[in-house]
Amino acid sequence: xxxxxxxxxxxxxxxxxxxxxxxxxxxxxxxxxxxxxxxxxxxxxxxxxxxxxxxxxxxxxxxxxxxxxxxxxxxxxxxxxxxxxxxxxxxxxxxxxxxxxxxxxxxxxxxxxxx
Amino acid sequence: xxxxxxxxxxxxxxxxxxxxxxxxxxxxxxxxxxxxxxxxxxxxxxxxxxxxxxxxxxxxxxxxxxxxxxxxxxxxxxxxxxxxxxxxxxxxxxxxxxxxxxxxxxxxxxxxx
Numbered sequence: 001x002x003x004x005x006x007x008x009x010x011x012x013x014x015x016x017x018x019x020x021x022x023x024x025x026x027x028x029x030x031x032x033x034x035x036x037x038x039x040x041x042x043x044x045x046x047x048x049x050x051x052x053x054x055x056x057x058x059x060x061x062x063x064x065x066x067x068x069x070x071x072x073x074x075x076x077x078x079x080x081x082x083x084x085x086x087x088x089x090x091x092x093x094x095x096x097x098x099x100x101x102x103x104x105x106x107x108x109x110x111x112x113x114x115x
Numbered sequence: 116x117x118x119x120x121x122x123x124x125x126x127x128x129x130x131x132x133x134x135x136x137x138x139x140x141x142x143x144x145x146x147x148x149x150x151x152x153x154x155x156x157x158x159x160x161x162x163x164x165x166x167x168x169x170x171x172x173x174x175x176x177x178x179x180x181x182x183x184x185x186x187x188x189x190x191x192x193x194x195x196x197x198x199x200x201x202x203x204x205x206x207x208x209x210x211x212x213x214x215x216x217x218x219x220x221x222x223x224x225x226x227x228x
Contacts, residue, residue: 004157030214042117042205042219043158088158092214101214102171105158 004106012112019076021109023089030092118142121220138189138206152203
């Protein structure tokens with residue numbers, strides 16, 4: 001079964017508005033990461049939030065993590081047309097002994113920012 | 116630029132062809148990954164290498180064969196592929212392991228005819 005699932009699958013907003021994307025997961029995690037992908041290109045890392053952290057900021061990005069609800073959200077404030085991309089959450093989960101992790105991605109949220 | 120370079124960017128091959136995808140990183144990382152991205156599916160982890168040793172093979176068919184000659188280079192050898200193997204193949208690297216942030220290449224868009 002899929003570890004991380006983003007919601008909504010697609011989001012369309014006007015430039016200047018805020019965009020919020022959510023991620024839910026099933027098992028305990030070491031950390032949760034958000035990535036961005038422009039069409040047909042590789043993923044770019046945005047933010048990593050550890051399981052003992054609740055909130056992180058990076059420029060116009062704000063990520064929250066609620067381990068009791070097994071969910072995270074990514075907020076992009078004052079969106080720009082250049083923010084148009086797909087956004088993925090990825091969960092790092094420990095397996096088969098200490099120090100071994102697997103990073104599992106969701107299907108992503110496709111964000112369109114209309115100028 | 117992420118420091119991870121993939122070639123070629125696009126590849127069209129017939130089902131009987133043999134081709135190779137190449138990935139190179141100049142970040143001093145010790146872990147390298149191959150992912151497959153198909154439309155409307157989550158990224159699928161294919162192979163993981165740590166310090167040149169393969170540590171994961173996620174039930175990938177034998178028509179995909181990885182090679183990691185050193186910590187900076189990773190190859191994916193392809194032979195007798197199927198049309199359903201058409202996808203974006205992404206290489207990534209991280210300093211030590213999968214609990215850290217990954218740096219991705221731009222990918223190879225593969226079409227199997």
